[in-house]
Structures are given as C-alpha cells and as structure tokens.
Amino acid sequence: MYWTSLGDFLAMGGYAGFVWPSFAVSLLVLLGLGLQSRARLKTAERDHAEARREVGRHV
C-alpha cells in the first residue's frame, strides 16, 4: 500500500478535484452503458416473444 492515511488518499496530493471526477465520470459512463445494453436486450427479448406469438396466431 502506498498511502499512509485515508486523508492522504482522499486528498490525492492536492489533485483530488481532478483525480476523483475522472474515476467518477468513467464509472458512470460504463455503468450507464451497461444498464442501457441490458435494457435494450430485455426489450428485444420481449419484442421477439411477441412477434412469435403474433405469427403463431396467423399460421
């Protein structure tokens, strides 16, 4: 471990205002895309099941 105290770690040598936003933005972007991708898959799965039911009715 490089750090000696939690305060030092959070202060990032005076660059906390640049280091922490970098990590926060990256986390938000990756998390957001992950959730959006999952939601998109769920919608597609529902739509696919619905299409199969519709077609089943007409065949």
Next chain:
Amino acid sequence: MHALANPARFMRLMTAIRPWAALVAVAGLCGGLAWGLLFSPPDYQQGETVRIMYIHVPAAWMGMSIYFAMAVASAAALIWRHPVAELVAKASAPVGAAFTLICLVTGALWGKPMWGTWWVWDARLTSMLILFFLYLGYIALWEAFDDPSRAGRAAAILALVGAVNLPVIKFSVDWWNTLHQPASVMTMEGPKIDPSILWPLVVTAVGAHGYYLWMLCLRVRAEILSRQARILRFSAATDRRAG
C-alpha cells in the same frame, strides 16, 4: 469465421462467453484501477494526477481498437454480406463512443493541472475528438434510414472511410508538434515505462476488453432478436397477403 455467419450458432457462442466476459471485466477493471489508485507510486513530474492515466490510456486504446474492429466488421458486411458482422459493428459503436468519451473527459481533467488548460486544438486531441464524432455519426446513420439494409450499407461506408483517422491518431504525436507526449507503451522498442505503472495499465486494459466483449454479448443478441422479430412479422404479413 464462416461458421459464425450463422446467427443461431453465433448467439450460442455469445451466451457461453457472456459470464466469462463479465468476470474478466469486473475483475480486471476493479483490480487494475485499485492497483493504480492504492499501490502504484506517484510520478515524479505528474504527482498523483498520474493515476488518471490508468483510466485515460486504456480508454484511448479501447476507443481506437473498437473502431478498428468496427471497420473490419463493416468491410466483412459490405464485401461478403456477412449478416452477423454488420450487427457486431453496430453493437460496437456505443461501446467505442463511451470509451472515447472517457478518454476525452479524463484527458481534460489531467490537462488542466498539468498543462494549465482543459483543451488544446492540437493534432492528437483533435483527431481523438473526430473519432468521437465518427462514432456518433455512425450511430446516427443507423437511425436515419427506415430500411435497415440501406442504413447498414451507409453506416458501413462511413466506418470504412473514417478508418483513415486511426493512423492519424496513432502517429499524430510524431507527425506534428503537440503538447501530448509520444507513445511510451506501444513502441517498437517495447514499453518505456516502469513496471509499477505498466502492470496496473495492462490489467485495466484486459478488464476493458472484457467489458467490450460483455457489452457485445448483450447488444448483438438484442440486434439479432430484433431482426428476427422483424423478419417474422414481415413474412407473416406476406403470407397473409398471398393467402
């Protein structure tokens, strides 16, 4: 490669890979970034801001290599009409755009304390911004047509034309005078940085590749299912008309 042109087989492969890709993504990203934040030393010039590099550099690599993958898949889609390649390209674009955005934002957050400015219009930064706009343009083109086959062709052509930007990004730091430092990891002579910095970078980069693969598994499956639903409805409608 030919066997993968079959969407059903491709979907089975994607489903099998998915949990492993997720594991590599979470372990690699958390492990690499924790390493970079907690255990690696500060840089003698950059101080603690060097920790931003553990995100910035892998994000830049991903932005470029995902674009490369997208261009190759687009070529396969245009030349061989490979049905899955087109969907792989389409599914890649948002992931590449996300990494490029992360690269741009973290670059600005590093540039402010180190260069004294959030942004300069130099070759490396500008070509990276163009990469981001190429991703957005590609995504917009897919949405701009009602007919998916026409949208796919237009988007694939844009992806291929935009690929000229990749060598421009890579060599921008050698061709022009720029504030951005030259390559230090991917050089002909091998990495020029200390192992204490290189290893967290490598682990994060492996995690980022896992994340890309994970998102591909989700998004390509969604694309294939939507396309199948469309085909089902279309053939049912023509059957009704014929009957």
